[in-house]
Amino acid sequence: MPVPRDEHARTLAFADIALSQIKALAQPATPRNFEIWYNYATGYNPALNQLINQTLEQKGALSEADLDHIYTTYITPNRTERIDTVNSRVLDEIKQVLDMIDAAAGSATDYSASLADASARLDGARDGEGLRAVIELLVKGAREMEANNKKLEARLSASKQEIEQLQQNLHAVRTESLTDPLTTLSNRKFFDAALDKAMAEAKTTNQPMALLMADIDHFKTFNDKFGHLTGDQVLRLVAVSVKQNVKGQDVAARYGGEEFVVALPNTTLQSAITVADHIRRAVMTKELMKRSTGERLGRVTISIGVANLRPSDTAQSLIERADMCLYAAKRNGRNRVICEADPEAAPQTAKPARVA
Numbered sequence: 502m503p504v505p506r507d508e509h510a511r512t513l514a515f516a517d518i519a520l521s522q523i524k525a526l527a528q529p530a531t532p533r534n535f536e537i538w539y540n541y542a543t544g545y546n547p548a549l550n551q552l553i554n555q556t557l558e559q560k561g562a563l564s565e566a567d568l569d570h571i572y573t574t575y576i577t578p579n580r581t582e583r584i585d586t587v588n589s590r591v592l593d594e595i596k597q598v599l600d601m602i603d604a605a606a607g608s609a610t611d612y613s614a615s616l617a618d619a620s621a622r623l624d625g626a627r628d629g630e631g632l633r634a635v636i637e638l639l640v641k642g643a644r645e646m647e648a649n650n651k652k653l654e655a656r657l658s659a660s661k662q663e664i665e666q667l668q669q670n671l672h673a674v675r676t677e678s679l680t681d682p683l684t685t686l687s688n689r690k691f692f693d694a695a696l697d698k699a700m701a702e703a704k705t706t707n708q709p710m711a712l713l714m715a716d717i718d719h720f721k722t723f724n725d726k727f728g729h730l731t732g733d734q735v736l737r738l739v740a741v742s743v744k745q746n747v748k749g750q751d752v753a754a755r756y757g758g759e760e761f762v763v764a765l766p767n768t769t770l771q772s773a774i775t776v777a778d779h780i781r782r783a784v785m786t787k788e789l790m791k792r793s794t795g796e797r798l799g800r801v802t803i804s805i806g807v808a809n810l811r812p813s814d815t816a817q818s819l820i821e822r823a824d825m826c827l828y829a830a831k832r833n834g835r836n837r838v839i840c841e842a843d844p845e846a847a848p849q850t851a852k853p854a855r856v857a
Contacts, residue, residue, distance in 0.1 A: 511757050518542035526562060533572050540576065543758065547683045547733060549575040554730050681755040683733060684740035692754035692762060696816050699752065699766045703810055710810040711773030713763040714823040715743070715780065718802045718835040720759040727798060731791060735759075735801055742783035746776055761803075762823075770809040770840055777805040777838040785836065802836035809841065 519538035520530070528534050540546050541553055549571060556567055563571075679691035687695070696712075703710040717723075717739060724732035736759065743753045743761055756762040763780075765773050781803055789798040806826025808819055822841050829846045830839040839846050 511760075514758070515539055515542040528563070528568075533576075534568060536576055537568060537571055541729075544683055544729075544733060544736065545681060545688075546575055550729055550733060554728065684736055684755045686740050686743065686761070687752060687754035689754065689756055692752060692756065692764070693816070695752040695754075696764050696819075699750070699764050700810060700814065700816060700819070703766060704812065708767045709769045711765045711768045711770055712808050712810070712819050712823045713761075713765065713773060713777050713780075713805055714756070714808075714820070714827045715739070715761040715763070715777075715803050715805040716827055716831070717759040718804055718831075720801075723801065727791070731789070731798065734789065738787055738789065738801070739784055739803060742780055742787065745783060746779045762820075770807065770842065773807050773809070774838055774840050777807050781805055781836065781838055804830035804835045805838045806830055806846075807838060807840035 516535075516539065519535055519542050522528075522538045522541065523530050523534055537549075537553075541550055544550060552571060552575075553563070556563055560567075679688055680686070681688040699710060702708075717735060720732070720735065723735060736755070739759075739761060740755065743763065747753045747763055747765075750766045751768075752764040754762050763776070765776060768776070785800055785802050788800055790796065791798055804827060806823045806829065808823035808826060810819060825848065826839045826841055826843070826846045829843070830837050833839065833845050
């Protein structure tokens with residue numbers, strides 16, 4: 502999928518934050534340290550952020566041991582490795598079942614041979630004693646076959662349960678890889694794929710579709726003033742407001758940093774504006790409180806841009822128009838919704854720097 506034109510600026514902003522933290526704490530600018538602070542800046546790993554914040558509050562600094570622990574715990578582990586592990590266990594379980602089936606097939610072959618032998622003996626039996634020996638042979642073979650069948654049935658039942666559990670684990674890991682851990686909204690990876698699919702379907706069925714781009718107003722100032730833990734609380738608050746106002750086929754995601762995006766299939770521009778304004782109002786009505794002290798921190802607001810799908814649109818062009826409307830909302834006072842039909846959304850001769 503094409504990279505949005507502001508992706509360069511967004512990633513540079515994360516890099517600037519990472520370098521600022523390294524400078525402020527007088528740490529070596531090693532790749533390991535940069536990766537830790539870049540992850541911290543994105544906010545995608547709340548557990549990492551929480552540990553760093555707690556350590557800084559307690560010690561005022563991060564030692565090499567602290568950095569090693571953070572890197573080993575939160576950066577090194579790879580979700581792909583976890584998926585591969587589950588897949589390996591599934592394949593191992595299937596192999597064991599196949600081995601068990603092979604053994605059962607061997608037992609069935611032996612039983613068939615036993616029956617053939619018994620049949621031959623019956624033909625040659627001349628008295629009751631000989632007949633009794635054949636019957637005992639048949640009973641023994643039947644009991645062995647029954648025992649083997651019960652073992653196979655028990656093993657198949659256990660394997661079925663194990664594979665079902667492994668499939669659930671695999672689904673959980675895959676879901677996690679497509680979910681933003683801080684807000685529990687979809688992440689950028691999932692949204693990109695979902696947007697392509699929704700656009701293709703809208704064009705095929707000739708149905709309307711709209712896109713919302715939302716950004717928290719003055720987020721950096723708020724984050725710097727009250728700390729990153731409170732900043733995380735703001736992100737979750739906005740996410741909750743978004744979730745409360747989307748439904749059905751709508752796809753909401755954290756797009757990066759303090760920016761959110763919502764795809765609205767089968768939705769006209771006017772209906773999308775209504776959804777956007779409901780989200781905006783839901784955010785501004787919620788008052789923040791510092792959990793540790795009970796201090797009231799006031800309210801936050803968001804600005805939202807709205808664009809409608811055009812037949813010639815690519816994902817990039819649709820996102821760019823929604824983003825342009827978002828810029829216009831910021832320029833015109835923030836805490837507002839602007840769509841591409843509004844006069845304020847007219848392209849500027851020179852695009853200003855993104856305002857918080």
